[in-house]
Amino acid sequence: MEKGFSLYLGASGFREDQYTYMQTMSEAGFTVMFTSLHIPEENGGEREAVLKGMMEKAAKLRLEVVIDVAPDALSVIQSLRAKPTALRLDHGFSVKEMTELARCYRIAFNASTMTETFAADLQNAGVDPAKIEVWHNYYPRPETGLSRDEVKRRNERFRAMGFKTAAFVPGDKELRGPVKAGLPSAEDHRSWAPYAAARDLTDELATDLVMVGDPGLTEHSISSFQSDEARFRAEFDAELSEAERTIAGLKHKQRPDPARDVVRSEPSRSEAKKHNLQVFPRSVSARRRGDVTIDNENYGRYQGELQLVKTPLNDDPRVNTIGQITESDLPLLDLLQPGEKFSLCAKDRQGK
Structure with a gap:
């Protein structure tokens, strides 16, 4: 650029x-x-x-x-x-x-x-x-x-x-x-x-x-x-588990076969398995555009997969919502290319 x-x-x-x-x-x-x-x-x-x-x-x-x-x-x-x-x-x-x-x-x-x-x-x-x-x-x-x-x-x-x-x-x-x-x-x-x-x-x-x-x-x-690099600022849940915090802090990359509804982090699931990270279920709600989610242990082999929600989705007891991307960064969800790297960082009180 x-x-x-x-x-x-x-x-x-x-x-x-x-x-x-x-x-x-x-x-x-x-x-x-x-x-x-x-x-x-x-x-x-x-x-x-x-x-x-x-x-x-x-x-x-x-x-x-x-x-x-x-x-x-x-x-x-x-x-x-x-x-x-x-x-x-x-x-x-x-x-x-x-x-x-x-x-x-x-x-x-x-x-x-x-x-x-x-x-x-x-x-x-x-x-x-x-x-x-x-x-x-x-x-x-x-x-x-x-x-x-x-x-x-x-x-x-x-x-x-x-x-x-x-x-x-x-x-x-x-x-x-x-x-x-x-x-x-x-x-x-x-x-x-x-x-x-x-x-x-x-x-x-x-x-x-x-x-x-x-x-x-x-x-x-x-x-x-x-x-x-797309660096999404997000407001994370105050009660993140250590496993969720570790997965969110990874260097992510969108899969080469991009999904219609979500951005899927390619390395998150394998890293969670490699380090024996267990993601326990938490209370669920409907998923909004910009929500940051991690599949929990109820999703079997998908446990640990981090996703960014592009289109509103129903609640799912197998999916934990751990944060929400700041509004001004949401357009990046639609601009990420197949295989493109991205990362998440906690926004400060001014949203920066």
Whole structure:
């Protein structure tokens, strides 16, 4: 998964904690950084110095930098010693200006304005399609993001034109104001965990580059991106037995023949048998989507099998429910591939 993050400039300048965040994200495998020169007019005189500091830090970390820029800010870009990798062009550029800029930078266009006719105009002007990227907007206001179907439809069309596609997922720590409701491209992703939204973009919605729109991710999300592994946060029953706790803490892998109703952990049953773990029955209830279950001794040779419930199921005295996956991680249930690894971790009181 090609992935990037966002940092935004402000009147306070480039802060040391932002550089620390850049280092953390770089170490986690993020290779692209996005920022914008749309700074309030009263800070316009400071933006060159602020951006210069950010660009020099990015160069040390070997990050590719994409800057959202309007025509009146080109002079700031040209004054930089450390140049950006790509420019995301705002309104106001002519095809001739875009062609000239494409000689020095990759150019990222707004997905809402890219058409076959415009693409043909660019190529007729001599712009190499390999230097063109198409980026979806992010949508700060709830209820205004794109549908997942629309993102997929557009991305498939852009790919057919030979263009790289990019879209945004929300953060889950520091959210950008003033709305502070996440910065996704697809509305459904606003309530999803960032890694789940990213997997959906790349696995299902024909997206080449995933960008975190908000300027902050939790340690859990950073770790998920770094390992590229589904790490389900779950609230576990307070009275787990030692056998149940041991099975839940295993490194799991979905079976190569995925079930319709549940995610089955391939190694859990054999590990339980190997270590003579006995799972005693407990009180039962109907199984909800996201429940974490373990088959108990009443299920015979299936004793110890851990499952994640994808569709609601009736109660079964042979199956213990030991926990519930946090809601924002639930979409990962449908994205796990045959044979894919996953793990479970206890969420804290804030659900992180």
